[in-house]
Amino acid sequence: MTAAPSAVSTxxxxxxxxxxxxxxxxxxxxxPLRGSWPWSKSRGVVKAVDGVSFDLxxxxxxxxxxxxxxxxxxxxxxxxQLGEPxxxxxxxxxxxxxxxxxSAQRTYRRSVQAVFQDPSSxxxxxxxVKNIVTEPLMTIEGLRGSDAHARIGDLLAxxxxxxxxxxxxxxxxxxxxxxxxxxxxxxATRPSVIVLDEPVSALDVSTSAEILNLLKRIQGDFGVSYxxxxxxLATVRYLAHQxxxxxxxxxxxxxxxxxxxxxxxxxxxxxxxxxxxxREEASAGRxxxxxxxxxxxxxxxxxxxxxxxxxxxxxxxxxxxxxRTEEPQLHQISGTHxxxxxxxxxxxxxxxxxxxxxxxxxxxxxxxx
Amino acid sequence: MTAQLTMPPVDxxxxxxxxxxxxxxxLRRLPWTxxxxxxxxxxxxxxxxxxxxxDPYTPSLGDRLQPPSAEHWLGTDTLGRDLxxxxxxxxxxxxxxVMIALAVSAAVGIAIGVIAGxxxxxxxTVISRTVDAMLAIPSIFVALALAAARxxxxxxxxxxxxxxLWARFARVIRxxxxxxxxxxxxxxxQVTGCSxxxxxxxxxxxxxxxxVMVLLSINMGYVIMLxxxxxxxxxxxxxxxxxxxxxxxxGQNYIGVAxxxxxxxxxxxxxxxxxxxxxxxxxxxxxxxxxxxxx
Amino acid sequence: MGTFIARRTxxxxxxxxxxxxxxxxxxxxxxxxxxxxxxxxxTPAQRxxxxxxxxxxxxxxxxxxxxIGSLLTGDFGVSFxxxxxVSDLFAERIFNSLALVVPAFVIxxxxxxxxxxxxxxxxxxxxxxxxLIFATLGIALPVFWIGLVLVRxxxxxxxxxxxxxxxxxxxxxxxxxxxxxxxxxxMMRLVRSGMLDSLGRDYIKLARITGVSERSIRxxxxxxxxxSSAVAFLGVYMSLLxxxxxxxxxxxxxxxxxxxxxxxxxxxxxxxxxxxxxxxAVMVVALNAVFDVLQAYLDPKIRLGA
Numbered sequence: 001m002t003a004a005p006s007a008v009s010t011x012x013x014x015x016x017x018x019x020x021x022x023x024x025x026x027x028x029x030x031x032p033l034r035g036s037w038p039w040s041k042s043r044g045v046v047k048a049v050d051g052v053s054f055d056l057x058x059x060x061x062x063x064x065x066x067x068x069x070x071x072x073x074x075x076x077x078x079x080x081q082l083g084e085p086x087x088x089x090x091x092x093x094x095x096x097x098x099x100x101x102x103s104a105q106r107t108y109r110r111s112v113q114a115v116f117q118d119p120s121s122x123x124x125x126x127x128x129v130k131n132i133v134t135e136p137l138m139t140i141e142g143l144r145g146s147d148a149h150a151r152i153g154d155l156l157a158x159x160x161x162x163x164x165x166x167x168x169x170x171x172x173x174x175x176x177x178x179x180x181x182x183x184x185x186x187x188a189t190r191p192s193v194i195v196l197d198e199p200v201s202a203l204d205v206s207t208s209a210e211i212l213n214l215l216k217r218i219q220g221d222f223g224v225s226y227x228x229x230x231x232x233l234a235t236v237r238y239l240a241h242q243x244x245x246x247x248x249x250x251x252x253x254x255x256x257x258x259x260x261x262x263x264x265x266x267x268x269x270x271x272x273x274x275x276x277x278x279r280e281e282a283s284a285g286r287x288x289x290x291x292x293x294x295x296x297x298x299x300x301x302x303x304x305x306x307x308x309x310x311x312x313x314x315x316x317x318x319x320x321x322x323x324r325t326e327e328p329q330l331h332q333i334s335g336t337h338x339x340x341x342x343x344x345x346x347x348x349x350x351x352x353x354x355x356x357x358x359x360x361x362x363x364x365x366x367x368x369x
Numbered sequence: 370m371t372a373q374l375t376m377p378p379v380d381x382x383x384x385x386x387x388x389x390x391x392x393x394x395x396l397r398r399l400p401w402t403x404x405x406x407x408x409x410x411x412x413x414x415x416x417x418x419x420x421x422x423x424d425p426y427t428p429s430l431g432d433r434l435q436p437p438s439a440e441h442w443l444g445t446d447t448l449g450r451d452l453x454x455x456x457x458x459x460x461x462x463x464x465x466x467v468m469i470a471l472a473v474s475a476a477v478g479i480a481i482g483v484i485a486g487x488x489x490x491x492x493x494t495v496i497s498r499t500v501d502a503m504l505a506i507p508s509i510f511v512a513l514a515l516a517a518a519r520x521x522x523x524x525x526x527x528x529x530x531x532x533x534l535w536a537r538f539a540r541v542i543r544x545x546x547x548x549x550x551x552x553x554x555x556x557x558x559q560v561t562g563c564s565x566x567x568x569x570x571x572x573x574x575x576x577x578x579x580x581v582m583v584l585l586s587i588n589m590g591y592v593i594m595l596x597x598x599x600x601x602x603x604x605x606x607x608x609x610x611x612x613x614x615x616x617x618x619x620g621q622n623y624i625g626v627a628x629x630x631x632x633x634x635x636x637x638x639x640x641x642x643x644x645x646x647x648x649x650x651x652x653x654x655x656x657x658x659x660x661x662x663x664x
Numbered sequence: 665m666g667t668f669i670a671r672r673t674x675x676x677x678x679x680x681x682x683x684x685x686x687x688x689x690x691x692x693x694x695x696x697x698x699x700x701x702x703x704x705x706x707t708p709a710q711r712x713x714x715x716x717x718x719x720x721x722x723x724x725x726x727x728x729x730x731x732i733g734s735l736l737t738g739d740f741g742v743s744f745x746x747x748x749x750v751s752d753l754f755a756e757r758i759f760n761s762l763a764l765v766v767p768a769f770v771i772x773x774x775x776x777x778x779x780x781x782x783x784x785x786x787x788x789x790x791x792x793x794x795x796l797i798f799a800t801l802g803i804a805l806p807v808f809w810i811g812l813v814l815v816r817x818x819x820x821x822x823x824x825x826x827x828x829x830x831x832x833x834x835x836x837x838x839x840x841x842x843x844x845x846x847x848x849x850x851m852m853r854l855v856r857s858g859m860l861d862s863l864g865r866d867y868i869k870l871a872r873i874t875g876v877s878e879r880s881i882r883x884x885x886x887x888x889x890x891x892s893s894a895v896a897f898l899g900v901y902m903s904l905l906x907x908x909x910x911x912x913x914x915x916x917x918x919x920x921x922x923x924x925x926x927x928x929x930x931x932x933x934x935x936x937x938x939x940x941x942x943x944x945a946v947m948v949v950a951l952n953a954v955f956d957v958l959q960a961y962l963d964p965k966i967r968l969g970a
Contacts (some may be wrong), residue, residue, distance in 0.1 A: 080560050106562070114560045122553035126575040139562035185561065491701050499814035502679040505949055509910065510941045511686065517929045517937040519692045532686070594806060598907055602914060604929050617809055621915065624812055625820040632816070644806035664707030 119178030414464030478538025486546025761920030782853025789918030802849020858890025
């Protein structure tokens with residue numbers, strides 16, 4: 001890969017996994033489909049999250065990637081306690097978060113904060129920046145207004161904003177500045193974990209680069225861990241230590257940054273990576289992996305492997321019965337790398353993957369950078 | 370693929386703050402006539418004792434039914450009282466009744482609307498059905514029933530109007546809140562540790578103010594008309610307190626010989642209702658981000 | 665369609681139910697309930713008697729059940745002054761009121777859209793402005809005032825038409841006119857703005873290009889789309905129509921239900937007022953429901969929506 005100023009180490013592949021700060025165990029969230037009256041019959045269940053497990057260590061970034069509707073946002077919301085799981089648990093430093101009593105609840109709130117996707121709708125439109133940013137101090141830490149406002153300088157400085165922004169309203173700020181405000185608010189209680197739901201998707205390219213750099217720096221300065229929800233693999237490559245790919249509510253592949261980007265195995269992950277190759281490179285003769293067919297509905301996931309209806313590998317292997325009947329579990333490929341596929345060896349050996357890896361390891365065509 | 374991200378780390382120091390863009394208030398496009406009328410109405414209500422040339426209550430039987438003249442600009446009524454003065458004091462009476470009724474209905478309606486929109490589910494269903502049902506009841510019925518039960522009077526009018534009007538506020542506010550709660554900042558508030566009460570008060574309420582202002586101006590005209598109709602029917606504000614609707618009623622039998630007794634109050638009613646409608650429409654367009662530029 | 669009708673009917677029933685409860689509470693909760701159930705001139709002994717008869721010593725919810733029971737069996741109370749069941753009085757007078765309402769309604773339904781279209785599309789600016797002014801004034805001028813103005817002008821000054829009471833056809837003109845004026849203005853306004861809106865749309869331009877006549881465009885294509893909101897308006901307008909009829913009957917001393925209601929209110933004749941209100945409400949709500957169903961039948965969006 002070309003030199004990127006990322007500090008993602010490859011040591012973590014071989015070393016023991018760091019102690020888990022957040023531990024997700026078999027998380028499931030099913031939404032019942034009902035008619036308009038609250039007491040009409042159930043018409044099925046949307047299995048938005050259907051058995052997700054992962055660990056997050058200190059000062060680590062875990063990226064969850066996938067298409068829209070794969071359940072990554074729902075997972076993020078569950079981590080933030082915006083809703084209750086149908087089954088499964090989330091452990092924070094060993095304690096299940098839905099079983100905490102009040103004071104411990106507050107600690108959790110203090111420790112886990114969020115930055116949402118669209119800063120235009122994520123900041124309260126009629127409140128000034130100073131009130132937005134200090135709000136967590138007032139609600140979670142119980143500070144009084146004047147005490148909280150006194151700390152405004154400390155809250156704005158780490159995100160690169162000067163104190164004169166404090167009296168502005170969100171609509172008076174640019175997109176990048178709004179997102180900095182959102183980050184400042186998330187950082188106010190000095191949390192251990194920040195959930196980032198598509199933090200730069202609503203920003204233009206140069207602004208998003210600034211914000212990503214900012215996030216990276218904050219991780220270093222404040223020792224915070226990130227759960228990064230995104231569909232943009234370039235962002236993942238830059239920020240993440242661990243990566244998990246989700247499809248229809250389950251994780252189909254997970255591993256460290258280098259394990260995934262150097263050695264992706266699951267056909268879905270490969271398709272995702274293929275899709276993020278810039279168009280210019282793709283048209284220059286390198287083929288993309290195109291997925292055929294519509295995304296199955298999360299109410300009725302396919303039998304067996306959820307991906308088999310669109311899986312290019314399955315098609316090239318002649319639709320093996322195993323894919324249609326047996327749901328693959330995550331099994332180890334190497335180190336911390338796990339994938340849920342019945343035919344990982346075939347995936348690795350396939351010509352499509354070879355072409356993809358080749359295109360990713362070649363230097364960019366002329367005109368890049 | 371990673372090449373795109375190898376920009377040198379930007380030192381995240383302050384970027385230039387954009388100057389706050391102050392919208393120039395479109396003074397030219399204001400509905401001036403309507404505003405003047407409304408201000409006149411408010412002035413009459415607030416400063417009635419100072420503005421009225423005569424005492425509106427004291428009868429002067431020698432001057433009954435005088436046509437408009439230099440002394441009595443609008444003439445006198447059936448008891449010889451100066452019509453202009455009675456109109457001015459009538460504005461005060463109407464103003465008081467209308468303000469209180471609106472305040473009560475708005476408070477109740479907003480609270481219920483916020484609750485319905487915020488909590489959704491069964492609570493919302495029950496509230497919505499009730500609101501729809503109340504909106505289908507002809508308002509005048511409730512007012513007349515109340516007047517028949519406890520007699521006419523300012524309190525009866527205020528209570529009756531409040532019972533009838535809150536549903537209008539509730540419906541609009543509820544729909545506002547429904548769309549507000551879909552925005553991320555509400556989820557963010559919860560993550561930031563806001564209790565539900567705090568979220569409703571601090572995050573939701575300020576954002577419905579626009580709708581509230583529009584509702585107030587539009588419904589003010591409706592309430593004035595309702596009060597006038599009630600007073601006309603004798604179910605509103607009883608004599609001798611001047612009320613425009615009642616004044617029209619007083620002059621009914623003299624419509625042939627002294628038309629001004631009935632006609633003048635009617636014109637006053639029409640003027641203020643019209644002005645309020647026009648202003649309310651303008652306000653709605655001004656506050657709606659989509660039509661804002663057209664205003 | 666069936667579910668819509670069911671839902672709409674349920675809504676109507678709920679409305680009546682709430683009104684019934686409201687009316688019940690108003691009579692029991694404001695001051696001494698006996699005042700609303702017993703004429704003022706009754707002796708204390710008579711009051712006690714009636715109180716026991718009506719079960720006023722029983723708890724509130726029992727009284728409520730009795731009340732609901734009597735409503736459901738069609739007993740709407742007995743008027744103090746007339747000593748006759750309210751439902752009888754209502755039946756006597758309803759046709760007089762309808763004699764005003766129905767013609768007014770017909771006029772509005774026909775003239776309203778016509779004037780609205782003219783107001784939107786006439787070649788003459790004068791005409792368009794006039795229609796606009798007429799519509800704006802019509803909704804701001806109080807009904808009773810309009811009535812009196814008409815009386816002053818046509819009855820007193822010109823002596824063409826009588827000022828009150830029922831009689832031959834001449835007696836109908838002014839009351840019906842007063843009532844219609846109120847509604848026409850609202851209808852005109854809606855149709856006019858609906859027309860202005862439709863006329864700017866692409867499908868109209870397309871129609872013009874494909875050679876459809878201007879007249880057809882006006883009266884068929886653009887109008888069709890404004891009619892939907894006009895029909896909705898009619899439903900909503902029922903409430904105002906009720907108020908208007910009451911007022912017009914008072915102005916013209918017209919012996920209909922509205923005048924009966926007025927007399928009842930003035931005389932503090934609560935059973936009469938209560939009865940009229942409830943019966944009228946049932947009619948109004950039922951009509952509203954019919955309108956909605958009709959609208960849903962014509963416009964699938966409504967049927968399938970909320």
